[in-house]
Amino acid sequence: MENPFKKILNQEALPETLKDKIMNDISFIKLSIDVADLFAVKYPTVAGELFTMTEKKSKKNKK
Amino acid sequence: MKSSVKINQLSDEELVSEIVKTNDSALFAVLYDRYAPIVFNKCLGFAKHKAEAEDLTHDIFIKLYVKIRSFKGTAKFSTWLYSFTYNFCVNYVQRDAYKNKEQVNEEAVEKRAAVTDEVSDEDFFQLKAERLQKVLSIIDPKDKMVLLMKYQDDFSIKDISQSLELGESAVKMRIKRAKEKVMELYKTI
Numbered sequence: 354m355e356n357p358f359k360k361i362l363n364q365e366a367l368p369e370t371l372k373d374k375i376m377n378d379i380s381f382i383k384l385s386i387d388v389a390d391l392f393a394v395k396y397p398t399v400a401g402e403l404f405t406m407t408e409k410k411s412k413k414n415k416k
Numbered sequence: 417m418k419s420s421v422k423i424n425q426l427s428d429e430e431l432v433s434e435i436v437k438t439n440d441s442a443l444f445a446v447l448y449d450r451y452a453p454i455v456f457n458k459c460l461g462f463a464k465h466k467a468e469a470e471d472l473t474h475d476i477f478i479k480l481y482v483k484i485r486s487f488k489g490t491a492k493f494s495t496w497l498y499s500f501t502y503n504f505c506v507n508y509v510q511r512d513a514y515k516n517k518e519q520v521n522e523e524a525v526e527k528r529a530a531v532t533d534e535v536s537d538e539d540f541f542q543l544k545a546e547r548l549q550k551v552l553s554i555i556d557p558k559d560k561m562v563l564l565m566k567y568q569d570d571f572s573i574k575d576i577s578q579s580l581e582l583g584e585s586a587v588k589m590r591i592k593r594a595k596e597k598v599m600e601l602y603k604t605i
Contacts, residue, residue, distance in 0.1 A: 354538065358567035360545035361552070363457040371456075371470055372448060375477045379441050382481060386439070 428493035436485050444481055451494070452477070455501050461564070462505035462557065476504050491575055498569050499579030502561040509557040535595040540567075543602060551601045559594035566591055 423446055426434065435443045456473045463469040480500065487496050552560050565571040565579070577587045 354541045356541055356567060357543050357545040357548045358564065361461075361549045362568065363460040365457060365460055365466065367453050367456045367473070368470065371474060372445070372452070375448065375474055376441060376445055378474075378478055379444060379481050382478070383439055383441055 429489055432484060432487055432493055441481075444484075448477060451497055455497070458498065458501050458564075459505055461552070462509050462560075472505060472508060476501055479504065491578055495569075495571060495575050495579070498571075499565065499575075502565065503579075506557040506561050534592055535599050539599070540595055543598075547602060547605055548598070550605055551598050555594070555597055555601060559590070559597055562587070562590050563594050563598065 423431070423443065426446075428447070428450070431443060431447055434440070435447065452473065455476055456469060459469040459472040459476070460466070463472055480497070483500075487493065552563070562576065562580075565576050571579070573584050573587050576582075576591075577584045580587065580590075582590070
């Protein structure tokens with residue numbers, strides 16, 4: 354017995370231009386995530402480590 | 417960076433885990449190439465015209481890139497993506513104002529359907545494709561989604577229950593009701 358649901362499947366071709374549009378938007382999202390990560394996570398981590406290093410050094414020098 | 421031959425040999429699940437690890441848009445492009453035509457054609461089933469289906473496909477892939485981490489690998493990636501697509505399309509259609517007009521008819525059909533006997537798959541497969549398509553365009557998109565999952569994409573009850581976050585008995589009940597509604601409307605068309 355044939356399943357009518359299989360017959361109503363659309364078989365239209367997808368326009369090529371859509372891929373470029375999607376990939377551009379995704380690149381922009383990726384850039385936004387990376388910039389946010391840089392300023393919100395990486396910079397504060399580096400700054401924090403830098404402070405603890407200088408603090409340790411100054412404590413050692415005092416001793 | 418893996419060679420393109422190697423990337424093409426990766427299974428969907430491996431590809432997804434690579435995308436999650438690296439956030440690489442080139443890998444996402446491979447995933448796009450594999451599934452975009454299917455997603456687009458599924459969107460066509462819910463959209464009023466081709467341009468709307470293109471917009472839906474665009475939005476689905478953008479959302480997919482952001483949400484791809486939520487794929488846990490409990491089902492096949494294709495199953496997860498199809499239910500992701502259906503949910504997106506159903507939400508989109510339900511936001512549309514014309515839904516309110518249909519709701520009145522739906523309720524009436526639901527009441528009538530409550531007294532009918534269960535529709536067997538055999539009877540269901542006797543339906544003519546063209547008329548079935550017409551019926552599917554007017555029924556509640558949630559019912560349409562369940563029926564397409566079951567009969568077009570051959571999802572198991574377990575797959576549907578996972579994608580809809582419902583119990584298996586609730587899914588069976590939804591399918592039964594959706595079939596009854598289709599049969600009711602089919603007679604009136």
